Amino acid sequence: MSRTTTISAILNDFMNQEGLNLRQFAEKVDINIGSLSNILNENRTLNIGQLDRITEVMGLPKGCFYNQYYDEVIAGSPPNWRKIKPFLYGCAEVGNLDLLLKTVQQLLDNLIYSPHLFEVAEDLNKNEKKEAAIILYENVALSERNQHSERLALCQYRLFMCELENNQEKNYQGALQFELFVDRLGEYDQLEALKDLANTYRGLSRWNKLEEIAERLRQKAQFLYQKSPKYASGYKSYRPLFTYIAYANLLLGDVHENKRDYEKTLQYIQLYNDLDWVKEQDEEAEQWKEKFQEWAKMNIMVTKLAAGDPSVLTDYVTYMESNHDEVLLSLLNIVEFANRYHFNIDDILRRFDIPSLIIKHKSPNNVYTRQIIEGHLARFNNELASYYLNKGGYRDGLNYLLNNLDNSIFISEKHGIFRLLSQYHLSYNHQHPGIKIISNNAKETSS
Known part of the structure; x- marks a missing residue:
């Protein structure tokens, strides 16, 4: 069909081919007969709704006349x-x-x-x-x-x-670029923007940047909350204002756990566990308070595990089994603990269908962004690989190395790939012969 042919000429040809008079065609396309007559005689232009109805009646895909419509109606006037x-x-x-x-x-x-x-x-x-x-x-x-x-x-x-995508380096550069614009946003939008920036840096394990942004978020949220615990009239809120203060403390706790400053970590956990200062008492506020207190309960156990205290392991596993949405993350914490302190957790691992947990954790949710989820999975595969390889479980270790290699390439996370290559090198002389092949492939991919 020629682009030089006008839409009205196409419609007239269609009516002739189908043996339709003006009234019949007007009924089929649900357009007033007078309006249709003016359209066919090029005394009036179609609107896009009319064009879509006509296209459907003609048995053609929606949008097939859009280029001509642009030429005749949008660009032509x-x-x-x-x-x-x-x-x-x-x-x-x-x-x-x-x-x-x-x-x-x-x-x-x-x-x-x-x-x-x-x-x-x-x-x-x-x-x-x-x-x-x-x-x-x-x-x-x-x-x-x-x-x-x-x-x-x-x-x-x-x-x-x-x-935001699976290329972690691009995400980092995008976050740095957006930071320049945060202060130009409205003061409440700044809170949400700082939260999203913090989540991005958290998913990238950029701990210095996370600490900087989390502290900004905490200070900004405290300032606004002291002015008023309620949002300004007309602002569509994302969540209660106090949650930004609590969430900033949660993030800062993560930062200090990464520094292995467990005393400071527990201090921040207590800050978002003790929310008696919150003025709101509605149902939404209570739900958020319960959520933060539940996170605090879990993170206290995680921090004690990270510090080398095995006495909380049984309680932590019990908690994990009753909180199905957090099983993979909880298991990740246990495997990290086992690797750091050389504990045997075979009995715990056998209690879970790990491939199913990985698939379930890939599903998006309201708590973790896609980038954070990918980071979780990369760490989980790497820690499991380390656990099995250190025990001489070469087949399982190699499988998790392969999973992590695929994931690190998928998210373009160079540090993950180099970390894996280091793992191959450390166990190269004693491992499954397939590791040499995978190692060479990894080097080619990362170069």
Whole structure:
């Protein structure tokens, strides 16, 4: 079908081929007969809803006339937001991102369209049309690059979150770039942004950056909470304000556990365990308090394990078995403990279907981001590999090394690959002969 043929000419040809008169066709496409007559005679343009209905009646895929519609209606006349807005949604729905980009770029010279385009981007992002949303966010940010506006900062925030992927180095660079815009956000949005940045650095094991951002989050949240425990009128909250203070303390506890400063870790755990200072008493606040206290109970046991106290192991396993959502993470803590202090945990490992736990943990949830989940799995495979190899369990150790190698390559985590190569080297003379082959493959992949 020629692009030079107008939509009205195509419709007239279709009516002739199908033997339809004006009234019959108007009924089929649910358009007023007078309006349809004007459209066919090119005295009036179609809107995108009418075009979609006509396309469906013709038995053609949705969007097949969008390029012609762009030429005739969007590019062929002064910008008309009432026509452009539904066209953007249509392009996003059918995946015609090149046409969406052309349409957006046509509006960039006029800042009056920035808030409209941003609203569409927000809606597309909310409805999981992330590729289309990214195009709009990028172009709104480009048009406002000299404005230093809150909307520019929000675009950068959304781009940071949309573009988080399995390449850890890109995630790190994206986080560093977004940090420059955090202070331009509204004060409540800053809390959510700092939380997301902290989660990213946590997933990347960038502990110095995590400590810096968690401390900023704690100070900002405490300042706002002291002003008022409630959000400003009209702000759509993500979670109760006090949770940002508690979560910052949880993150700082993680930082000090990584430093093996267990006394300091327990001090931070106590800060988010003792929430008597919280002023809210509604059901949501109570649910969050219970959640933090449950995390505190678990993390006290984890910290004691990490410090070499085996007396809590039985209670910890009991806790783990009753909290199905945290089994893999709890098992990871136990394996790390066993490796550090040379404990035998074979009986504990035999109680769990580890492949099923890994599959279950890969599922997204409201607590951990995809990047944090991938980090969990990399650590879990590495710790299990170390555990079995140290015991002479070469087959199991090799299997977990392979799993971790695949995962480290998948997330482009160079440190993980080099750590694995070190593991191969340490056990090279005594291990399964397949390790030499895998080691060579790993070196090629990481180079």
